[in-house]
Amino acid sequence: MEPEAMAVDGQVADGGASSQHTLYVNNLYEKIKPDDMKKCMRCIFGQFGNILDVINRRTYRLRGQAWVVFERPEDARNALHSMQGFPFFDKPIRITFAKTKSDAVAKLEGSYEERDVELRKQKNKEARDKLLERSKERQATGVPSVAQAAQQAATANMPNKILFVENLPEGTNEAMLTMLFQQFPGFVEVRMVPQKPGIAFCEYQSDVQSTVAMQGLQGFKLATDKAMKVTYARQ
Numbered sequence: 001m002e003p004e005a006m007a008v009d010g011q012v013a014d015g016g017a018s019s020q021h022t023l024y025v026n027n028l029y030e031k032i033k034p035d036d037m038k039k040c041m042r043c044i045f046g047q048f049g050n051i052l053d054v055i056n057r058r059t060y061r062l063r064g065q066a067w068v069v070f071e072r073p074e075d076a077r078n079a080l081h082s083m084q085g086f087p088f089f090d091k092p093i094r095i096t097f098a099k100t101k102s103d104a105v106a107k108l109e110g111s112y113e114e115r116d117v118e119l120r121k122q123k124n125k126e127a128r129d130k131l132l133e134r135s136k137e138r139q140a141t142g143v144p145s146v147a148q149a150a151q152q153a154a155t156a157n158m159p160n161k162i163l164f165v166e167n168l169p170e171g172t173n174e175a176m177l178t179m180l181f182q183q184f185p186g187f188v189e190v191r192m193v194p195q196k197p198g199i200a201f202c203e204y205q206s207d208v209q210s211t212v213a214m215q216g217l218q219g220f221k222l223a224t225d226k227a228m229k230v231t232y233a234r235q
Helices: 017-021 034-048 073-083 103-109 118-142 146-151 174-181 207-217
Strands: 022-026 051-055 065-070 094-097 162-166 187-192 200-204 221-223 229-232
Touching: 017 073, 022 073, 034 051, 034 065, 034 073, 034 174, 034 221, 065 073, 073 094, 162 207, 174 187, 174 200, 174 207, 200 207, 207 229
Parallel strands: none
Antiparallel strands: 022 065, 022 094, 051 065, 162 200, 162 229, 187 200
16 A cells, blocks of 8 residues: 655654654656666665665556655654755655555554565566666667776776776666766666676766766765776777
8 A cells, every 4th residue: 555645844844753664765767767766765864774665656646656655754854854955857746645555564563464466566666677788778779888998897997987886786767867867967868788787987077077966976876785996998
C-alpha cells in the first residue's frame, strides 16, 4: 500500500510517529521510467541512512511523485531538511512526511497485514531486468570508443573538462549520474562504460567547470557504503 500523498508543511497529518519513516517527494521530473526513478531516489536519499523501500507509479494520478521509506525516522528527518529544494532535472523537489505508514514500516512494527505484494514484486523485478538489458544494449552500440578511454583514466592528472568517476555501486546508470552532475554549470553529458561497470566519464564545457563539479561531488555516496571518487580523465 502506498502512503497517502497528503501532508502539510512537512508535518504528519495522521498516522502518528510511524509516518515519519516515510517521505513524500513530489515535483519530480515526470518522463523518467519508474525503475530509473527508484534508483534516482535511492541515489539522492541513500546517503542519509538505510532505505527500506521506494514507491512510485507512472499512472497519471501519481506521476511526478515518490515515497521513500527509511528504517529510522531520524534519518528521514535529516533527509527532509537537507534535500528540500534539491534540483532534480532542473526542478526543485518538494519533500514532506507521508500521511500514513508504509508496508515496510508496518512489518517492522509487527502490524503488517499480508497483501498481494509478491506478484507485484515479481512484475517489478521483471520490468527492471528488461530495462537494464535494454540499457546495456543501447550503451554497447552507442559508445564504441569509451572502453579505450577508460584504460587511460588516471587517479590524478592535469585539469581536464572530462572527469573520470569510479567506485560506483552496482546498478548505477546514466540517468542517476546525469541527475547528480547536471546541477553544476557547464554540464555536457555522462558516458557509461558497458564493459567496465563501476566507472563513468562526465564532460563539462571547460576544465574550470569540471573542477567545481569534482570538488562538489567528491566522496558523494550513491550507496551508504561506497563513496564516489572523481578525478580528471587523463588527456
